[in-house]
Amino acid sequence: MNHFTILSPLTLAMVLTSNTAVAAENAPQVPVNLPPPKAGQYVHDVPTIDSLIENDKMKPQLRSVVLKGYDLFMNTQQLRGENVFNDMNCRTCHMGEGRKSWAAPVWPAATTLPNFRGKNQHVNSVEERIAGCFSFSMNGKPPAYGSDTMLSLVAYHKWMATKAPMYEGNIAGRGFGKLAKPAQEPDYQRGAKVFKDNCVICHGEQGEGKTARGEVVFPPLWGDGAYNWGAGMVRLKTASAFIKHNMPLGKPGTLSDQQAWDVAYYIDAQERPQDPRFTGDVKETREKYLNFHKHSLYGTVVNGKLLGDHKNTGEKPFLKPFNLRPRDFAQGSDQL
């Protein structure tokens, strides 16, 4: 058994500040190895749900809407069949209630949007950004802009961003992080071994995840229950960073960069519901969205199979939700 003794700054801080520290010299530890903030980065102190509940200055009506947003964020499956057509919850990728560094904390959406987004080549609002998650990661159809559901989710994002500076983009722990290019090209067989050794216990031999008493406990990683081919997680750079900094649960930073790239490749080389931007031809779709798909295996041949060459939309009875449309601000302003 492998007991790591190197403590990250976070772990050290935890040990030093916990009320009754587990201080025994030889006590085994599993490190929390996460990249520290860089000099000059804004480090956000994300408020806790406890502080929300205790905040007697907030209007109770607002508190209940923020808590509704929190509830939707944690249990997005309550929108199954309406907005969500797979096994995902917001918290599946945005771990730690959407507050955690390197698990794509969501509060920066509230301070950095509206802004231009490369993925859809136009300026996005917070709502449109959330809608993107529903369209791709949830393989679904977003709640309507301005709806109670959407407003609640936005309220949760904005409340978490309390006191964060607007349009400050240099944020510590934003996204999933970025791994250096691997020494060896990512490899399916090596990835399969990493998967078997580290992931199967929760996600299953076939990446099918695990459900208990009707609730998804461990999400599927491919197949109909998983994110579709348009989700950010299909990009190897995104999946490898998510894996390295968040998986296995409770043990971030324990896989090597190479292992993270390899297992990301293995997972990406499996099938999943169609990209809702599908034109009818997978290679054409890959080309059309190459700025995105150059990072994924979509439309490429792995193990003799052309990935994404199908019309399966999973549980979702349509291909393209309403929000995936171009925007045109060409008229601009005549006030200048």
Next chain:
Amino acid sequence: MYIKPLTWTSAVMLSFCALTPAQAETGNADKGKQMAAVCVACHQQDGAGKENPDAESWPRLAGLDAGYIQKQLADFKSGARNNATMKPFASMLNTEQAANVAAYYASLPAPAIKATAPTDAQQALGKKLAKRGDWDRYIPACNSCHGPDSLGVGSSFPALAGQHAGYIAQQLNAWREGKRSNDPQDLMLAVASRMSDDDIAAVSAWLANQPAAK
């Protein structure tokens, strides 16, 4: 028109459900009942176990997952789980007999246990750790692996709700102190090693007071 076919995924999943490693050995509960005659001294006739203040508490076995019990018996026997009390009993069982005993206890309805009520502070902290965790200290919620209401997920993540507080606390402490290490991939060690004494007391008390079945 996009219509969901029965995809290859579903087909593979169906075939996989039939045979997972933990279920490979399916025990006979009737035979297990006879073998369990020696277990009742501690684990009680109904498998409810017993809380022993200031001593080793005996876990509830009734209603736990068979694969989980079987693995623990194998680990007591091999020494992978170090427990002086259980080692001689587990060593009496061959693989088939262990599977039978495991099947027997898994087949019993989970009885309500006697549990001391948590203090108000323990109630709040214990519930928070079980249901939400404390991510600022990188402590994921119990529920995130042990499933909804901490009633267990498969053979790797046992039910915690309705388990004796003393037993849960003793196990968490054993992990923290390096005395228990038969968890897969150090997953429980990772969490337990970040928990304080107060955390352990609170979450144990809270879990013990939750229903063992729903």
